[in-house]
Amino acid sequence: MEAPYELIYYTGVPGRGEHIRLALEEAGVAYTDTASLPMSKCREVVTTYLTSRTEDEQGNPPYYAPPLFKHGHLIISQTSNILMYLGPKLGLAGSKEDDVYRVNALALTALDGLSTEVHDCHHPIAAELYYEEQKEESLRRSKEWMKTRLPKHLGFWEKVLERGGSKWLLGTEFTYADLVLFQCIDGVQFAFPKAMNQARESGKYNRVFQLWKDVKARPNVAAYLASERRQKYDWGIYRYYPENDVVPE
Ligand SMILES: N[C@@H](CCC(=O)N[C@@H](CS)C(=O)NCC(=O)O)C(=O)O
Numbered sequence: 424m425e426a427p428y429e430l431i432y433y434t435g436v437p438g439r440g441e442h443i444r445l446a447l448e449e450a451g452v453a454y455t456d457t458a459s460l461p462m463s464k465c466r467e468v469v470t471t472y473l474t475s476r477t478e479d480e481q482g483n484p485p486y487y488a489p490p491l492f493k494h495g496h497l498i499i500s501q502t503s504n505i506l507m508y509l510g511p512k513l514g515l516a517g518s519k520e521d522d523v524y525r526v527n528a529l530a531l532t533a534l535d536g537l538s539t540e541v542h543d544c545h546h547p548i549a550a551e552l553y554y555e556e557q558k559e560e561s562l563r564r565s566k567e568w569m570k571t572r573l574p575k576h577l578g579f580w581e582k583v584l585e586r587g588g589s590k591w592l593l594g595t596e597f598t599y600a601d602l603v604l605f606q607c608i609d610g611v612q613f614a615f616p617k618a619m620n621q622a623r624e625s626g627k628y629n630r631v632f633q634l635w636k637d638v639k640a641r642p643n644v645a646a647y648l649a650s651e652r653r654q655k656y657d658w659g660i661y662r663y664y665p666e667n668d669v670v671p672e
Contacts, residue, residue: 426495428454434465436659439502440490445602448647450513503531506599515599529600536576537607542660569618569671577628584630605638610661617670
């Protein structure tokens, strides 16, 4: 029997694990997810992977942070690495020989600009400090990010879609990069609704917002989003702080 796909990630928010869930859900394959465990049990399982080694894990170097992904004896970390591993298996990494690298580049770019940078808007000084300890800097950074970085990122994705001449990033083939961009746009809309409304209404990024809609409407994605497996945004990468939700000037 094929080894099961096992996602190891915290429960309570979609977080970085969501990119992997979306790929598995889109492909309609079975997987286990530690997010379905009660909060304390889930933390315990994730922490065990990060701090102690079992016989089964000896061939794998230590993992710095979740998400982790287990497939048989292979346990790997890093969101984009996991997606690059799964992409070809799930038929979500294009069909030409080098597409896997093209799709990976697109996914990495979306994760850099619209996930990591957005996380740093609410934690600009240190991940170890509470938001409340860096509120002033967070507001300053959020304003700057929305003013300069958000249009740069949205403009880049609009250009990718325009150049490809299709509704998907790689061209006519749907790939996991489209899922990653969907999730990033979805999260930024949650965190900064005013700025994103302004961007949508500007008409400058119609292809990007259309991709978000088209991914959302894909049958397996829509069914997943309506299920209880889809967790709500809260304290993760995409956070809503009303004081940071300002219209960029
Ligand atoms: N680049 C890594 C980042 C992983 C990461 O930062 N994971 C978070 C949870 S979403 C974490 O536990 N970070 C702990 C830390 O950075 O010290 C990835 O995409 O997987």
